[in-house]
Amino acid sequence: MLNGFSIARIQGIEIIDSRGNPTVRAKVTLESGIKATGDAPSGASKGTREAVEIRDPNGSVRGALNSINYYISPALTGVDSRNQSYADNMMIELDGTENKARLGANATISTSIAIAKAAAKAMDVEIFTYIGGAGPHYIPVPLLNILNGGLHAGNMLKIQEFIIVPVGFDTFKEALLGSIAVYKTLKNLVTEKYGKIYTALGDEGGISPPLSVTEDALDLVYTAIKNSGMEGKIMIGMDAAASDFYNEKKQIYEIDNVTKTTQQLMDFYVDLANRYPLVYLEDPFEENDIKSFSELQGKIKDVIVTGDDLYTTNIKYLKRGMELGATKGVIVKPNQIGTLTETIEFLNLAKENSIKTVVSHRSGETEDGFIADLAVGLNSNFIKTGAPSRGERTSKYNRILEIEEEYSLKYRGNKY
Numbered sequence: 001m002l003n004g005f006s007i008a009r010i011q012g013i014e015i016i017d018s019r020g021n022p023t024v025r026a027k028v029t030l031e032s033g034i035k036a037t038g039d040a041p042s043g044a045s046k047g048t049r050e051a052v053e054i055r056d057p058n059g060s061v062r063g064a065l066n067s068i069n070y071y072i073s074p075a076l077t078g079v080d081s082r083n084q085s086y087a088d089n090m091m092i093e094l095d096g097t098e099n100k101a102r103l104g105a106n107a108t109i110s111t112s113i114a115i116a117k118a119a120a121k122a123m124d125v126e127i128f129t130y131i132g133g134a135g136p137h138y139i140p141v142p143l144l145n146i147l148n149g150g151l152h153a154g155n156m157l158k159i160q161e162f163i164i165v166p167v168g169f170d171t172f173k174e175a176l177l178g179s180i181a182v183y184k185t186l187k188n189l190v191t192e193k194y195g196k197i198y199t200a201l202g203d204e205g206g207i208s209p210p211l212s213v214t215e216d217a218l219d220l221v222y223t224a225i226k227n228s229g230m231e232g233k234i235m236i237g238m239d240a241a242a243s244d245f246y247n248e249k250k251q252i253y254e255i256d257n258v259t260k261t262t263q264q265l266m267d268f269y270v271d272l273a274n275r276y277p278l279v280y281l282e283d284p285f286e287e288n289d290i291k292s293f294s295e296l297q298g299k300i301k302d303v304i305v306t307g308d309d310l311y312t313t314n315i316k317y318l319k320r321g322m323e324l325g326a327t328k329g330v331i332v333k334p335n336q337i338g339t340l341t342e343t344i345e346f347l348n349l350a351k352e353n354s355i356k357t358v359v360s361h362r363s364g365e366t367e368d369g370f371i372a373d374l375a376v377g378l379n380s381n382f383i384k385t386g387a388p389s390r391g392e393r394t395s396k397y398n399r400i401l402e403i404e405e406e407y408s409l410k411y412r413g414n415k416y
């Protein structure tokens, strides 16, 4: 039966992401006249098992817009927007493939998010409480990628992300301000050492100095932490995104101007964990080598080894990781799987098994702050959303600041 919460229509709109590439915005209108939008972000260092983003040969997302306008909208018209799983399952059925290849995950995730936002608006509740219920809710620890390498930068660093982890603070606001102090100190250090021209930003807003050796980048970040007086309060993390420097033919890793076998790369990480305050390490090996993830996690028990390309937000792969005790952490990226319902199932399965969750942006983002609400609503341990420097990243941080201020939620801090 139709009511004010029923979906009246869904429209696909082509917008641009933070790299200037076309992406999808879905606009849901309810029978009551309430409207809400959802945006599809876009990755550069993608896992091969991710749900498929439909993009035309000329780079446009026309095909995905057609999916929304001609298939999804007619199918979901009349569906109650409060029934998220019903709407998502209809899209999964309509698509009929393993990886959303027919409709496009960029069409399904934007629609899925827009439906949730419309329902929250119609119920006049915050998005995070709509998604996660009444609570209690906690504010996640941010993982700030302040120095960019890999596919996100123009330098020769093979490690994709050098991250700071502000744990020694009582509030998110203090944690963010402390992190910004480190980010600015880092910029000054690079200016002194290489010149201001080398403080250019990578795709996620971190600086991308002309380095090629991992330890040089780590030294810069660690020095910035110490010079800011943040030692002990702000730790270090890395996303290696190792599939991107793995030479499959030769079965070796090409990093730091040399080649490393899997064993050598493993020893390298163990050594770094002993010498730097490393608490987080994402995708240390290529995405098919889950056994090495597991071996490394066994060797560096205090570091949260995390799977991104390894799991692609898909419970099928997470279950295998759980059997092997492969990682203490998982990345949660809604567009890797294509619907909110599947994203929530994945995150909850991780949580039920005491695996730390990291709700994450993509390197190509829009200004939508939705993942901030998702992270708070689902009580994620962490949120990973880049440097505190550009609108498509600050929109998430600013949304959390707003939530913290208004609802006085507790910051996870050291208890992440």
Ligand SMILES: C=C(OP(=O)(O)O)C(=O)O
Pocket: 042, 043, 044, 045, 046, 047, 239, 241, 308, 360, 361, 362, 363, 364
């Ligand atoms: C955010 C990431 O990059 P991308 O969006 O390019 O996959 C990542 O690898 O964690």
Ligand SMILES: [Mg+2]
Pocket: 239, 241, 282, 283, 308, 309, 331
């Ligand atoms: Mg990653």
